[in-house]
Amino acid sequence: MKRKYKVVIAYDGTAYSGWQYQENAVGIQQVVEEALAYLEGGHVRVYGSSRTDAGVHANGFVAHFHLTKPIPPKNLVRAMNSRLPEAIRILRAAYAKEDFDARLSAKGKEYRYQLYQADIEPPTMVPYWTFCHRPLNLDAMRDGAARFVGRHDFVSFAANPNRELETTVRNIFSFEVKKAGPRYTFIVRGDGFLYKQVRSMVGFLISIGKGNEKPEAVTELLEAATPRTARVETAPARGLFLWKVYYRM
Amino acid sequence: MKRKYKVVIAYDGTAYSGWQYQENAVGIQQVVEEALAYLEGGHVRVYGSSRTDAGVHANGFVAHFHLTKPIPPKNLVRAMNSRLPEAIRILRAAYAKEDFDARLSAKGKEYRYQLYQADIEPPTMVPYWTFCHRPLNLDAMRDGAARFVGRHDFVSFAANPNRELETTVRNIFSFEVKKAGPRYTFIVRGDGFLYKQVRSMVGFLISIGKGNEKPEAVTELLEAATPRTARVETAPARGLFLWKVYYRM
Numbered sequence: 001m002k003r004k005y006k007v008v009i010a011y012d013g014t015a016y017s018g019w020q021y022q023e024n025a026v027g028i029q030q031v032v033e034e035a036l037a038y039l040e041g042g043h044v045r046v047y048g049s050s051r052t053d054a055g056v057h058a059n060g061f062v063a064h065f066h067l068t069k070p071i072p073p074k075n076l077v078r079a080m081n082s083r084l085p086e087a088i089r090i091l092r093a094a095y096a097k098e099d100f101d102a103r104l105s106a107k108g109k110e111y112r113y114q115l116y117q118a119d120i121e122p123p124t125m126v127p128y129w130t131f132c133h134r135p136l137n138l139d140a141m142r143d144g145a146a147r148f149v150g151r152h153d154f155v156s157f158a159a160n161p162n163r164e165l166e167t168t169v170r171n172i173f174s175f176e177v178k179k180a181g182p183r184y185t186f187i188v189r190g191d192g193f194l195y196k197q198v199r200s201m202v203g204f205l206i207s208i209g210k211g212n213e214k215p216e217a218v219t220e221l222l223e224a225a226t227p228r229t230a231r232v233e234t235a236p237a238r239g240l241f242l243w244k245v246y247y248r249m
Numbered sequence: 250m251k252r253k254y255k256v257v258i259a260y261d262g263t264a265y266s267g268w269q270y271q272e273n274a275v276g277i278q279q280v281v282e283e284a285l286a287y288l289e290g291g292h293v294r295v296y297g298s299s300r301t302d303a304g305v306h307a308n309g310f311v312a313h314f315h316l317t318k319p320i321p322p323k324n325l326v327r328a329m330n331s332r333l334p335e336a337i338r339i340l341r342a343a344y345a346k347e348d349f350d351a352r353l354s355a356k357g358k359e360y361r362y363q364l365y366q367a368d369i370e371p372p373t374m375v376p377y378w379t380f381c382h383r384p385l386n387l388d389a390m391r392d393g394a395a396r397f398v399g400r401h402d403f404v405s406f407a408a409n410p411n412r413e414l415e416t417t418v419r420n421i422f423s424f425e426v427k428k429a430g431p432r433y434t435f436i437v438r439g440d441g442f443l444y445k446q447v448r449s450m451v452g453f454l455i456s457i458g459k460g461n462e463k464p465e466a467v468t469e470l471l472e473a474a475t476p477r478t479a480r481v482e483t484a485p486a487r488g489l490f491l492w493k494v495y496y497r498m
Binding site: 010011012057059077081086087088089090091120121122123124126127128241 | 259260261306308326330335336337338339340369370371372373375376377490
């Protein structure tokens with residue numbers, strides 16, 4: 001009998017092509033499937049809650065899969081971690097109901113983006129922080145972030161918007177910008193995000209922080225709802241973390 | 250005319266053999282010398298404040314060297330950083346007096362050691378934190394740390410103590426253990442440290458924290474002053490940072 005499992009995964013995305021396999025680079029999914037294949041004695045297909053880009057990290061990615069081998073969730077955590085590289089850790093595992101789907105059952109997601117403002121980049125922050133040499137206007141970035149909140153067409157803040165998508169309308173529940181000395185953390189929660197939407201929104205907020213754009217431009221671009229132009233920059237992957245996937249709100 | 254410079258360097262030691270070159274691995278020194286050779290148009294010998302082991306990081310390593318090219322310190326920072334990999338950053342540069350020596354003029358050093366106590370290691374902490382699965386007794390570790398403070402023969406807490414050394418007596422000014430949730434930071438300041446002394450002292454404090462050793466054992470081992478045995482473990486390199494070098498106390 002096959003049983004369905006749900007796992008929460010944290011990973012350092014630096015060396016991977018993202019969750020999904022891409023040419024010339026290993027995907028996290030592939031590495032997790034290989035660990036499970038060893039335990040199951042055969043291929044196990046793992047379904048993730050999202051795609052994540054190359055170099056993006058995860059604090060609480062969620063995936064589901066079936067196993068025929070009856071492994072209690074607690075043992076599964078230990079067994080998978082002993083097969084996985086240090087850069088990928090199973091944090092929790094649980095049996096899932098048959099109707100649970102890591103992607104389709106998700107009600108919302110939280111992403112966090114880490115930015116460090118300094119003249120010189122501390123080397124031991126390089127893997128997980130994006131740097132900005134110019135001083136940033138926090139109030140302006142907070143004003144811009146607040147304008148993203150609500151139900152909008154985010155086509156102006158997404159890369160190559162997928163033609164298959166029924167809609168590019170998404171609902172942002174909250175968008176905070178926290179500051180602790182030179183460390184800025186952007187925390188955004190929403191019902192779902194388009195391809196490169198978080199990095200486009202953060203990239204634009206950084207332009208606002210530097211004074212290259214005004215907070216009002218967020219509203220203008222959302223209202224225009226035309227495909228993204230070079231005006232909206234994609235913030236680098238290394239500062240981004242998929243923080244949490246919500247299945248109940 | 251040659252001018253003497255002093256630079257403060259931060260580095261991520263993960264990919265290096267330490268400050269010094271070792272077989273099959275690149276040393277930080279070598280990389281810094283190559284960046285300077287480009288600016289000087291000839292080999293520049295760089296003298297560091299300390300050896301650091303493979304995998305150890307630095308927040309404020311100090312080095313000195315001479316240049317014939319007249320480069321103002323501010324420009325030197327920019328020029329060196331543009332030639333160096335992201336993992337090595339020149340934080341500051343200044344002209345130094347001829348009698349300044351990065352190693353011999355040092356009055357003291359501060360090292361910090363980062364330890365994370367959890368069942369499962371967060372992947373994005375792997376490069377800079379050592380992990381401990383077992384709960385730790387903070388009071389016992391603090392008691393042990395306090396016993397290291399003062400002038401002692403540290404031969405029991407150093408690896409392969411160098412026969413060339415005149416003495417294995419060192420003076421520890423302070424040794425704190427800070428805790429913030431699962432994060433423990435060991436902060437030790439002293440006039441100098443023997444080979445692997447910091448990692449041996451921290452390794453022993455972790456044994457105390459786990460309950461495998463009593464704080465009183467620190468005093469016993471210091472008083473015995475016999476070469477280190479397997480009882481004293483070397484804590485892994487990745488949690489260690491050379492934090493600061495003092496030239497005035």
